[in-house]
Amino acid sequence: MPIPVVTIGIAGGTGAGKTTLAHRLFQKLDESENVSYLHHDSYYRDLSHLTPAARAQNNFDHPDSLETSLLIEHIQSLKRGEAVDVPQWDFASHTRAKGTQSVTPQKIILVEGILILSDENLRRELDVMVYVDAAADIRLVRRLSRDLRERGRTVDDVLRQYNETVRPMHEMFVEPSKYKADVIVNNENPHSMAVACEVLANHLSTKAGIKMACT
Numbered sequence: 001m002p003i004p005v006v007t008i009g010i011a012g013g014t015g016a017g018k019t020t021l022a023h024r025l026f027q028k029l030d031e032s033e034n035v036s037y038l039h040h041d042s043y044y045r046d047l048s049h050l051t052p053a054a055r056a057q058n059n060f061d062h063p064d065s066l067e068t069s070l071l072i073e074h075i076q077s078l079k080r081g082e083a084v085d086v087p088q089w090d091f092a093s094h095t096r097a098k099g100t101q102s103v104t105p106q107k108i109i110l111v112e113g114i115l116i117l118s119d120e121n122l123r124r125e126l127d128v129m130v131y132v133d134a135a136a137d138i139r140l141v142r143r144l145s146r147d148l149r150e151r152g153r154t155v156d157d158v159l160r161q162y163n164e165t166v167r168p169m170h171e172m173f174v175e176p177s178k179y180k181a182d183v184i185v186n187n188e189n190p191h192s193m194a195v196a197c198e199v200l201a202n203h204l205s206t207k208a209g210i211k212m213a214c215t
């Protein structure tokens with residue numbers, strides 16, 4: 001039996017604050033309202049057939065690097081009330097890890113990723129589209145620090161990748177998708193975050209009777 005579901009998409013450039021916003025939303029939701037959380041990064045196409053050096057050169061910021069059709073299938077399954085087995089991505093080796101993570105159907109499906117608003121079929125699955133915005137230099141600094149800390153990279157790796165693929169793909173696919181969003185959050189302004197929270201709380205309450213306290 002299908003359950004009423006609200007699907008929220010959170011897009012934005014690398015380091016903009018998508019995951020931070022998603023976690024803030026979890027904290028604001030009533031504890032009884034669980035969320036099915038899908039990250040587009042989990043759907044990178046496996047590269048284990050390539051050498052480690054070739055994998056590191058892959059363009060992870062182009063839409064073709066992701067199996068978006070599988071993400072769409074998973075959103076549709078969750079909407080039908082069916083659990084899904086989500087692949088796991090290993091950022092250190094650039095391969096799909098062994099095993100999957102089961103995600104169960106909930107009233108809210110939260111989908112996050114740099115490219116989720118650039119795909120027309122994926123946009124059709126989203127009820128509310130949010131784009132988190134921050135200046136390129138701020139995003140690069142955050143990305144550098146996160147990739148050194150959490151993704152096993154060196155400064156040279158991060159800067160080479162940023163110049164060769166991250167920045168050009170951002171300009172080609174991510175930044176233009178901002179204009180598809182219902183809400184653009186300025187992550188350099190805490191008030192903008194608070195206003196976005198109010199907009200989402202209002203939408204969740206009107207469309208699905210879900211309570212979210214933003215204060």
Ligand SMILES: Nc1ncnc2c1ncn2[C@@H]1O[C@H](COP(=O)(O)OP(=O)(O)O)[C@@H](O)[C@H]1O
Pocket residue numbers: 012013014015016017018019020021142143146187188
């Ligand atoms: N408004 C902010 N001020 C300072 N640091 C932030 C802010 N938003 C996010 N960060 C930090 O920037 C890094 C990248 O944020 P994250 O939410 O992972 O970005 P994304 O998911 O868009 O790549 C994290 O270390 C996070 O703690």
Ligand SMILES: O=c1ccn([C@@H]2O[C@H](COP(=O)(O)O)[C@@H](O)[C@H]2O)c(=O)[nH]1
Pocket residue numbers: 013014015018041044060061090091092093094095113114143166
């Ligand atoms: O194996 C990989 C897969 C992805 N990336 C980079 O990740 C970011 C997207 O993640 P954010 O959390 O939004 O930053 C994307 O820009 C890819 O370049 C990677 O480096 N290696």
